[in-house]
Amino acid sequence: MEFFVDENDRVDGVDKVTGKAKYFAEYQLPGLTYGVLVTSTITKGKITAIDTKAAKNAPGVLEVLSHLNKPSVAGYEQAGGSPMKIFYTDQIFFNGQPIAIVVADTFERATFAASLVKVSYEKAAFNTNFEASIKDAAVKKLQGQPPYVRGIADAYKTAEVKVEQIYTMPVETHNPMELHGIIADWQANDKVTVYAKTQGVKSTQNTIANVFKIPAENIQVNSQFVGGGFGMALRTWPLEIAAIMASKQLKKPVKLVITRDQMFTMVGNRPAAYQKIGLGATKDGKITGITHTAFGQTATYENFTEGVVNMSKFMYDSENVNTNYYVIPLDMGVPIWMRGPGEATGAFALESAIDEMAHALDMDPLDFRAKNDPEKDPAQNRPFSSKYIKEAYKLGAAKIGWNNRKNKPGSTIEGSWNIGYGVSIGVFNAGRGRASVKGILKADGTLILQSATSDIGPGTGTGMTLIASKLMNIPVEKIVFELGDSSLPPAPSQGGSATLSTVGSAVNDVCVALKATIAELAANSNMDATSNFVDVLKKNNLPIIEKTIQSSQNNPEAKNYSMYSFSIHFVQVKVHQLTGVVKVSKIVSVGDAGKIVSPKTARSQMVGGAVGGIGMALTEEAILDNRYGRYVNNNFADYHVPVNADVPDIDVIFIDKPDPIVNPMGAKGMGEIALIGFAGAVANAVFNATGKRIRSLPITPDKVLEG
């Protein structure tokens, strides 16, 4: 088959669509065995007995490990750390907690044997009820983040016009298509190779080293392709340690892939949130006070916090801002960042409230935002490294046809459908970390770049290849970017929209260094300074030259600037008058993320974010029965991620102006801003269509009907 690939296409696109790309679960090691987890069926308490007799006698079973017979794990023998050390505790912290692993010669046999394991418990009272806990919570005793006050706290209360509302959202699960798991192969001399699903091969390596107390060099982590992560693969979960323990015990490679229902309990989630926003403004539309109080959710055995209230501190120009953020410990698995993380949660509340205020003032919500757009970062009192949000307003408004929007809700009707428009802003830190990249120029005209970074889907290799191609003037097909291998030069995990900035800077630096070397060699061999590197290498009889560079963290100017990526999402919705069904009918997402180095994959990021945003706004909700502590919709039929039919054509616009401060490419990350704010835009559009303000996600037909 022939593929028509252009220089902006994914470098691994053909491999992915032809099945050549290998994901962790596809590695066939000789003698591979299969692990299946036994999970708790109570929510809290203690295991009193585990009867494994029948399971051990079942055909093909090699081992059943639990806290009663696990191999010694040096890091878990030590005191401290999370009490949820797998197979090192008889305590149950949440329903669905892994408590034993059955290993057999086939997956089916392991599955059958796992069903034969009988566990007895001593049950304890538990609490998984988030909303009820907020009402009971002795707020001051809760953990969270320190309160923030600028100017006067709760200034909105005395404003000329005020909005005070509560916004809620349920637990969401990441649920990437690829199930979580690992293949662990513990070899002689305490050497371990794992095939993992991870957003950070170095972080997986370090976790394993810490738990098993073996040198990091002994651990090889491979994760070249990842079938989606959205944040859930940002840590090494206890189940992965269980598989490694089993491999160590059996001296055989063990593959463990969890089931879809297990994806809901033991690999994190986006925590439920309860947020109160108070907004005050003058009658002519100047914001005078913002108060944002948010409650998130954490586990009893570990603490998890995220940036729910961050955006409220600096996105609008207000003298008075105060925020509070608390987390409520529940008897559930610990959450983990999910795309857009806490900022997406916070943006839904803030941007809904901003829309409510614009309505109260009878102002166009875009005009209201523009009027309160700060020139400088009001929280840090310093300029933004770059910010073109007003230009983004204009471009997006023109594209969606904002002038068709009537400020009075419910004004546009087409048959049985009400039409509405909504807008919302997203913002996320445009940080840059440190990464190392090795560059190898070969006399055959190719360039190999290596870094232990990851690609959970955004197209890391593609972006890096394009950066190098432009700098080195080498066509993309002559460049190979290697990643997902812990033996490569170190790089941080892929998260927080920082990979392009962090690893890209190192690619930039290594290319600059290679060019300098070539220039030097050319000069020494009396060649023209612009000579092709192939000729220079040949002339010098060098098969290759290589350089490894660790990028610096930010440039020296960085501390004088606030660096953020921005997005603005415009949506048109149709709301059915009789059934309450909401359809997103048009989307325009504008990204203000500096220079766009990889136009196709950047667009894909924005499209994926919008699809995730539709899910957050309209469909996604993990439903737990608080009487049992168990999820009741833990499958893909009942946990609704958007399907194609829910997604209209998506227009993506980029400002595409380099940020002079953030990094040499002038490019900022965009994985998070693609999603952040989107749900607010939908909620605001539903209000514009119907006059109904839905403050609780997801906006399902019942809520619209009863709203």
Place this chain on the structure above:
Amino acid sequence: MINFQFVRTSVVKTALSLIGKDPKAAFIAGGTNLVDLMKRGVIAPEKLIDINHLPLKQIELKNNILHIGALVSNSALAENALVKEKFPLLMLALQAGASAQLRNVATVGGNMMQRTRCGYFYDTTMPCNKRQPGSGCGAIGGYNRMHAIFGTSESCIAVHPSDMCVGLAALDAQVVIAGAKGERKINFVDFHRLAGTTPEKDNNLQKGELILRVEIPANNLNKNFHYLKVRDRTSYAFALVSVAAALEIKDGLIANARLAMGGVAHKPWRLTASEVFLRGKPATLANCEEAAKLAMKDAKGFGENDFKLKLAPNTIIEALTIAKSKA
């Protein structure tokens, strides 16, 4: 999941004798529901009798009655020319179900026999009278947003999840069943049951029986019809409420009306009182509204599904409005 035997036959008689001999055997057709239930440990048949090779894949018109073999796939049925022309309501109902991939393997018989999607039924650690009689009903007092508002009992408030069956109920279909003692025929609306005190029984198929085909008598309902399914996402989601509506309009008056609902009861819910009311009347909005109101008599919510008390009549009105407006 336990180990099981797998046998295949292409002869109806053999299939019947195999199932008759073995109380722990089950037929497998497309497997889209059966295998899921086995994986979740809800059922554990010791023998699977693969019926996919039985000669039950025809769709034919005989004496003005459409015969649909039990092994016709949902997509083949929806795409069939006779169905499109004469019973387009059924086509719409089929297309509203599941996803294209599932419809390609899901069969007519399997669709009728599919179990409820109630989350408690699927989780063997939670109470469910349908799965384990006497264990209690998790949905009452729990998560019941998807559950029934008509014909519920204290033991079970689950809904039958099918779309196809709602269309067949509206079309006065009949079911032909084979058993050890020969064939019998029952009305489609009598095939599924209410939960009553025996929620473990979804329908009136007896142990050892096999669905052979479904028959639909000719009608004049192929002009003014609609299947409206309200769901949480545009495709690939079960109905919150669905309505099959068909009208035969003569000289401005409704000569014949058919209405059935899905997502509201333990069986496809035929709205006979509303049909009787509409007959002989003009299809005005006021009459549609009155029909919807009549349909809601005896409806009862369980908390999270209270919204269906409003959504159901609204969906009836909208389905009738679309049906009557078709040229």
